[in-house]
Ligand SMILES: [Fe+2]
């Protein structure tokens with residue numbers, strides 16, 4: 239018998255991941271090949287290697303989700319992930335939120351997925367999945383909404399590439415440096431470095447995608463984001479390890495949902511990229527999760543109370559609002575052109591259902607969805623007003 243995944247594959251994939259647990263890598267080194275291959279079931283394997291996990295100070299649950307995240311369908315031959323909050327594509331939560339039918343279809347990483355989203359029916363969709371490539375003839379209105387999507391949802395807050403990037407640095411440099419300085423141990427620093435590397439990879443991937451469509455777009459996005467980044471600076475993340483952990487746990491999870499509905503985008507290059515990006519964003523939110531978990535384990539009840547306070551007063555409302563309003567006209571236009579599949583309400587609901595499960599495992603309460611949304615909308619208004627004031631006095 240052999241286990242469907244050679245353990246050497248896990249070793250090489252795990253180390254450079256943002257949610258690496260080095261103790262798990264050490265465990266893999268210890269487990270003899272015949273023990274590894276004594277079963278073809280992941281959960282049985284996890285039981286079998288328990289003594290090795292214990293010896294290396296690693297947790298069985300971390301082993302399971304780390305395996306599922308990299309090797310479950312559609313990323314590998316293992317059955318669909320059961321550890322949904324750490325490893326899975328968000329099917330279960332989208333189904334519960336009415337965004338996907340029970341039989342969603344199949345996902346193809348880097349290829350043509352035949353997934354059928356449950357679209358809301360309030361707009362007539364006029365573009366098919368994968369209809370347009372970079373060089374295709376496109377209706378003028380389609381071009382406008384596609385560019386708008388790039389500006390609103392792309393990943394380009396790192397320096398754009400090519401000659402024009404010389405002398406520029408990432409908008410995230412300062413907050414990433416700060417995180418390295420307050421990280422509590424070597425393992426956390428390794429994760430942060432791996433995380434940055436992966437975000438730079440996304441920058442490159444989106445840079446190429448934008449450039450193929452229009453070579454001027456990356457520079458324009460960078461300039462515009464330098465403006466909007468000042469809005470983020472107004473939000474003032476607290477310089478604590480737990481606050482930084484919450485940020486990744488929630489913001490990058492938001493990225494999973496945002497990217498996920500592009501699996502069937504009418505803009506084919508985006509559809510092909512999306513499942514890769516979702517897998518990575520899952521890893522970033524896992525990194526945040528582990529850092530929050532670790533912060534609470536080190537700091538006890540006081541740390542948990544602090545995490546709860548920051549969740550309630552800031553992070554949760556902020557990201558509930560980030561999904562956008564249910565009456566959004568932009569959302570309707572993007573759905574009409576097949577650039578988004580789901581309504582803001584469907585996506586937000588699914589995210590909320592997942593967050594309830596995440597928070598349970600941390601001993602945290604999840605704020606009420608609609609109250610948090612209202613609170614977040616108020617916060618966004620206040621920041622907008624402040625930014626307008628700054629622009630006027632400048
Ligand atoms: Fe990213």
Ligand SMILES: [Fe+2]
Pocket residue numbers: 437490493518519522
């Ligand atoms: Fe990310």
